[in-house]
Amino acid sequence: MKATITYGERTYKADLSEPIDISIPLRGGNGNVTAWYLPPPVISPVREGDFTGSVAEGGAVNFNTVAFNPHAHGTHTECMGHITAEFYSVNAALKQFFAMAELITVAPGKLGGDFVISEKQLRNALREKPPEAVVIRTLPNDDEKLSRQYSHTNPPYLTEAAAVCLREAGVKHLLIDLPSVDKEKDGGKL
Incomplete structure (x- = not known):
């Protein structure tokens, strides 16, 4: 997908099918970026009664709770x-x-x-x-x-x-x- 963008008096072309990701992604556990003395983010399956939000644990879908601090754990x-x-x-x-x-x-x-x-x-x-x-x-x-x-x-x-x-x-x-x-x-x- 290609786009032409006019900004001011200039025209730019962009290939939107080849984006450049400059983010620092959020991941659970010790492999994630941390700052400001906080522990790493926690990503864990929702568990409610008989429901488990983890396919790996026998659930039908992955359905996670994510606990993180934007200032300490990645792009924000x-x-x-x-x-x-x-x-x-x-x-x-x-x-x-x-x-x-x-x-x-x-x-x-x-x-x-x-x-x-x-x-x-x-x-x-x-x-x-x-x-x-x-x-x-x-x-x-x-x-x-x-x-x-x-x-x-x-x-x-x-x-x-x-x-x-x-x-x-x-x-x-x-x-x-x-x-x-x-x-x-x-x-x-x-």
Whole structure:
């Protein structure tokens, strides 16, 4: 299936039968990504009376309960509700659901005892006028990223200047392959 998309004054063609999956999938057990000191997600069959939601255990269908934390266990989307007293839904916060995105690749650089994504790295990687959405892929980008245990590792994060750079460039949606854009332990400075 092929699509032609007009965005601004440019036309793009996409082969929708060959998508590129950049998500980190959710799996139950120790092979899943974890962060923020949480145990791995749990995926277990529903059991109610004589019903078992597991074909492997003799049930007619697989019917699972999934317990996970989006911040700790894989690809997730955030909005202002992450830092406000009130609950906000990403779905309610979005005004449009499709956006042109630019994928950039950066190798976090050493700053003191940390690895960070800096304003300079973003300015070097981004086009002069980036689209509303930016996807940051960090290096190394290997299969280990799909099961990395981030807790207590001080994963790379964005410097404050890098975050300001994105905001000033008009970026409204930021996707990143790290547990957070913030430092793991920042003493509450978020």
